[in-house]
Amino acid sequence: MALRTLISEERIQTRIREIAAQIDTDYPEGTLYLVCILKGACFFLADLARAVRRDTYLDFMSISSYGKEKTSSGEVKIIKDLDISLEGADVLIVEDIIDTGITLNYLTALLKTRRPKSVRVAALLDKTSRRVRPVDAAYVGFEIPDEFVVGYGLDFAEKYRNLREVCVLEPE
Ligand code: PRP
Numbered sequence: 259m260a261l262r263t264l265i266s267e268e269r270i271q272t273r274i275r276e277i278a279a280q281i282d283t284d285y286p287e288g289t290l291y292l293v294c295i296l297k298g299a300c301f302f303l304a305d306l307a308r309a310v311r312r313d314t315y316l317d318f319m320s321i322s323s324y325g326k327e328k329t330s331s332g333e334v335k336i337i338k339d340l341d342i343s344l345e346g347a348d349v350l351i352v353e354d355i356i357d358t359g360i361t362l363n364y365l366t367a368l369l370k371t372r373r374p375k376s377v378r379v380a381a382l383l384d385k386t387s388r389r390v391r392p393v394d395a396a397y398v399g400f401e402i403p404d405e406f407v408v409g410y411g412l413d414f415a416e417k418y419r420n421l422r423e424v425c426v427l428e429p430e
Pocket of ligand 1 (some may be wrong): 295296297298299322353354355356357358359360361362412413
């Protein structure tokens with residue numbers, strides 16, 4: 259298998275700074291609760307949280323791994339839930355990629371039941387052509403084609419997550 263760079267480190271970091279500036283404009287005051295969906299979003303969370311100029315709380319949620327536990331009803335199994343209460347909070351769900359939309363469609367609805375002030379989604383990558391369930395993402399880094407991507411948090415059998423760029427994994 260060979261790696262072909264799809265989005266360079268520089269483009270990723272530039273786009274994250276743009277998104278962070280937009281977030282700073284959109285949320286006038288108060289603490290922003292950043293909810294990272296493990297594992298893929300860990301680098302996006304780390305870079306986005308440090309690019310925004312406001313107070314943040316960070317928390318992490320772990321859900322069942324890709325494709326395995328997703329039922330046709332769109333229910334997603336939660337392996338590790340949040341530690342903090344979201345009541346009255348401005349919540350931003352931080353994801354690496356929106357694919358079918360099943361995960362974020364479910365999680366957005368779930369977190370809204372916890373009486374937050376607001377819930378929005380920030381996703382670095384969006385494979386819009388794959389959508390099965392609607393997701394209203396306020397912040398999207400890049401729309402990408404339906405190719406197998408790794409790097410910047412995304413894996414193939416747990417490998418390649420630490421690449422600084424997003425790459426397409428393709429046969430040689
Ligand atoms: C990926 C990604 C999202 C989900 C998106 O996670 O981080 O959580 O899949 O897919 P969907 O839109 O089709 O629901 P994955 O299950 O690969 O877990 P990981 O982040 O731990 O690698």
